[in-house]
Amino acid sequence: MQLNPHYAELNESYLFSTIAHKVADYQKAHPEADVIRLGIGDVTLPLAASVTEAMHKAVEEQGHKGTFHGYIPSEQGYEFLRDAIRRYYAGHGVELDMSEIFISDGAKSDLGNLLDLFSQDNTILVPDPVYPVYVDDNVMAGRKILYLPATAENGFLPMPDEAPHADIVYICSPNNPTGATYSVEQLKAWVAWAKANDAVILFDAAYECFVSEPGLARSIFEVEGAKEVAIEVCSFSKIAGFTGTRCGYTVVPQALAGGKLNKMWLRRQTTKFNGVAYVVQRGAEAVFTDEGMKEIQQNLDYYRANAAVIAAALDEAGVWYCGGKNSPYIWLRCPNEMGSWEFFDWLLEHAHVVGTPGEGFGPCGKGYFRLTAFGDAERTKEAAARIKAALATL
Ligand code: MLT
Numbered sequence: 001m002q003l004n005p006h007y008a009e010l011n012e013s014y015l016f017s018t019i020a021h022k023v024a025d026y027q028k029a030h031p032e033a034d035v036i037r038l039g040i041g042d043v044t045l046p047l048a049a050s051v052t053e054a055m056h057k058a059v060e061e062q063g064h065k066g067t068f069h070g071y072i073p074s075e076q077g078y079e080f081l082r083d084a085i086r087r088y089y090a091g092h093g094v095e096l097d098m099s100e101i102f103i104s105d106g107a108k109s110d111l112g113n114l115l116d117l118f119s120q121d122n123t124i125l126v127p128d129p130v131y132p133v134y135v136d137d138n139v140m141a142g143r144k145i146l147y148l149p150a151t152a153e154n155g156f157l158p159m160p161d162e163a164p165h166a167d168i169v170y171i172c173s174p175n176n177p178t179g180a181t182y183s184v185e186q187l188k189a190w191v192a193w194a195k196a197n198d199a200v201i202l203f204d205a206a207y208e209c210f211v212s213e214p215g216l217a218r219s220i221f222e223v224e225g226a227k228e229v230a231i232e233v234c235s236f237s238k239i240a241g242f243t244g245t246r247c248g249y250t251v252v253p254q255a256l257a258g259g260k261l262n263k264m265w266l267r268r269q270t271t272k273f274n275g276v277a278y279v280v281q282r283g284a285e286a287v288f289t290d291e292g293m294k295e296i297q298q299n300l301d302y303y304r305a306n307a308a309v310i311a312a313a314l315d316e317a318g319v320w321y322c323g324g325k326n327s328p329y330i331w332l333r334c335p336n337e338m339g340s341w342e343f344f345d346w347l348l349e350h351a352h353v354v355g356t357p358g359e360g361f362g363p364c365g366k367g368y369f370r371l372t373a374f375g376d377a378e379r380t381k382e383a384a385a386r387i388k389a390a391l392a393t394l
Contacts, residue, residue, distance in 0.1 A: 179323020
């Protein structure tokens with residue numbers, strides 16, 4: 001037996017596990033400290049009423065012989081949910097075929113699993129900083145990874161004219177962690193680059209629901225011809241609070257690689273995955289009803305208001321930041337040239353607030369720090385006041 005040697009190349013633990021351990025240690029040493037967690041992007045509002053109603057109804061169905069559902073007829077997902085997603089995309093001008101939509105238990109799993117479809121020999125291009133899963137997934141597989149710096153100078157939106165040749169590129173927009181969001185115009189350049197390099201774009205649209213400024217893309221498929229070069233991965237976690245319920249979807253276009261990738265993904269999923277629970281898929285379907293969408297917009301507005309509260313505190317403290325407008329994340333520059341882990345410890349000590357060190361998202365995140373707007377509103381106000389007060393002592 002031989003172990004996969006590439007696991008030894010990973011950091012000892014996953015970013016958010018490291019943070020959780022650090023906070024647990026701090027809390028143990030300071031049991032009196034009232035710690036506010038604005039670190040991991042986990043939601044705090046409960047599921048919308050439309051969603052839980054649909055799930056209750058589905059649970060009831062599962063308890064009766066006439067309405068019980070066993071194995072899902074298609075591992076690709078129930079038609080009722082795929083059709084709801086198809087209509088959601090049509091609402092922002094993107095036509096999808098039902099065969100292109102695959103339901104999953106979340107974007108994180110799909111982002112890793114999709115790599116089954118690609119040779120080990122592919123070179124990967126990853127913006128830096130970015131969601132650490134893209135890098136870790138490829139390190140585990142032993143692929144060559146190239147980094148594309150996302151800096152304040154390029155607005156945290158690197159463009160392909162700065163890019164080396166690669167076979168697979170990850171684009172996360174709105175970006176985790178910086179909140180920077182590509183416009184449809186900018187994505188046109190990425191689609192052209194992918195065509196010229198015979199590359200595939202893995203587009204992570206998990207935060208598309210936060211896009212609120214005109215001209216910014218919610219889907220890479222808003223770009224003409226993108227279906228020939230891109231796969232899009234999305235999630236119900238951020239739009240509808242499914243972090244603990246688990247549901248997402250991936251769009252693998254028929255136009256990509258002459259339909260081969262769609263066929264391979266179907267083959268992979270039917271072999272390795274038995275689909276998402278019926279009850280969960282019924283809940284996800286309810287997100288797209290008129291009532292569901294209304295409730296969900298209220299939740300998104302609640303988080304947007306949190307972002308504004310954090311932003312106002314940073315403005316008053318004179319700290320540079322971006323994000324928080326088309327994204328639930330505020331990306332700030334650590335004061336006094338502190339390193340990002342140094343600022344993490346300082347903020348925990350002086351404000352009892354947890355955030356995420358920018359460096360955890362890649363070397364270019366050095367000296368930056370991420371705060372999430374997914375917290376409880378009262379606790380976020382309290383955290384913002386504490387952050388402002390602590391910064392005033394510097
Ligand atoms: C984050 O905090 O970056 C996200 O919550 C992680 C995730 O969605 O898996």
